[in-house]
Amino acid sequence: MKGIVMEVYEDKVIVLAKDGSFLEVNRDNRDLDIGQEIEVDDNNKKIRGRIIKRLASIAAAFILLITTGYGVYGYYTPYGYINVDINPSVEIAYNLYNRVIDLKGLNEDGNILISKIKNYRNRTIENVINEVIDTAVEQAYVRPEQENVILITITEKKDKVDDEKIYKLVDSHIKQKIENTEVILIEGDNNIYKRAREDKISPGKLMLIEKAIDLNKDIKFEEVAKKPVKEIMRMIKEAKREKEKKEERKKLEKKTEKEMDKIEEMKFNKSRKAKGKKEDKLEREEIEKFRKDKTKKDEEEKEIEVDKIEKYKEKDQRRYLKKKSQDEFEEQRKEKQENLIINDNKKNQDNKYKVDKSEKKNKSKRGHENEYKHNKKERGKDED
Structure with a gap:
């Protein structure tokens, strides 16, 4: 029992x-x-x-x-998870009191490993981690003749577990047994933990895979997920080295390019000095010829422009004279018309004057005749 x-x-x-x-x-x-x-x-x-x-x-x-109360909830509810990845992938669930409440394998090797561990419930986190590592050594997952990597991932609600303490514990414990072992500790979060569960791998392994893909886009997730942690770490290191080599090559190429430009400039300056006065004279003559040709070309272009302006002026002048002639003709026509009107008015006035004068003369004549007749009549009366 x-x-x-x-x-x-x-x-x-x-x-x-x-x-x-x-x-x-x-x-x-x-x-x-x-x-x-x-x-x-x-x-x-x-x-x-x-x-x-x-x-x-x-x-x-x-x-x-x-x-009772909060105790039962706190004791049996997972507060956080510690994943141990070697090739076996194992997940340790612990409660609010840092006691282990569950232990499961995330792959076939992980299931084999935890089957060797008995009575893990209610034990401390440190105690169970050490037993997981000891069992991995016993089952030859960690061997002295090879390079070994142990990945520890801690995912919890708050920073309750001392990460540094866990790292030192694992590092010192494994190196007492096998020296050539690298211990890596990563802090996860709930989002990464959920994604890792969907892919049926540990959060730490998921983070390493994503880092490897980020460094080398040719890496396929499905292929890498099946590989042990030490192989993924090797791929990351190789990808980093390759990236560093590319950056170094770029820097070297840039440096070489600058140096070549400097050498070419020095050669050019040296060549110019070696040409001597004769070549300098030829160069000056070429420059002078270029200036003259340019001046000549500019003058020709200027003449063409002047001709264009003159043509425009001539055209404008003809247009002006034509308009002026039309204006003068119109003015003469108006003046002639006005003169005709004036002459007509003058004739009318002259005719009226003549008529008035004739009428006045006739009237005066009739007056004299009437007066004469009257006087004659009066004289006849006197004679009678």
């Missing part, structure tokens, strides 16, 4: 069995923690007497913690 470790001593542990009894169990050099669940049998010595009261109070407090 199973029981929970209540107290740990140098050579023995006190276990609370499922039937409520307390058993004294030999430790047998096992690394056991309080709260850890282990296998016990009925042959173990049962504890009796006054010590039972103290153990009962401890057991009551422990049971109360994990079976």
Whole structure:
């Protein structure tokens, strides 16, 4: 049957069995923690007497913690995950109290590895990680004759686990057994964890694959996902080296190009000096010829422009004279018409004057005649 470790001593542990009894169990050099669940049998010595009261109070407090209110939720709910990738990929789920509540393999080798680990529940994170690494060494997943890589990925709600402490623990523990082992620790997040679960790989491995693809676009996700972590790390290092080589080549090419330009400039300047006065004179003559040709061309273009202007002026002048002639003709016509009107008016006035004068003369004549007749008539009367 199973029981929970209540107290740990140098050579023995006190276990609370499922039937409520307390058993004294030999430790047998096992690394056991309080709260850890282990296998016990009925042959173990049962504890009796006054010590039972103290153990009962401890057991009551422990049971109360994990079976009431927030305690049961906090104890059995995953607070975070630690993934260990070698070639076996293993995921350790731990609770709010940093106790391991689940252990599963993420690939075939991972399932084989965890099948060798018993009684992992309620143990500390550090204890289970060390056992995972020890089992990997025993199963020859980590070997002294090869380069080894262990990838640790921590994904949790808050920074509860000490990342540096975990790194130092794993690094020192593995190097006590196999020296040539590189330990890499990565912090994940919930988004990466969800994506990794969809791809059935660890968050750390997903992050390494994405980094490899970012460095080398020819890498295919499906192919790399099947490779062990050390192979992915090798691909990343090669891709980095290749990228650095390309950057160095570019820098060298740029530097070489600048140096070649400088050499060409020096050759050109040296060549110019070597030409001597004769070539300088020829060069000056060529420059002078170019200037003269340019001046001549400019003058020809200017003459052409002047001719154009003159043609425009001549055309405008003809247009002006034509308009002026038309205006003068119109003015003469108007003047002639006005003169005709004036002459007609003058004739009319002269005719009127003559008529008036004639009428006046006739009237005067008639007056004289009437006066003469009247005078004559008067004289006749006098004679009678």
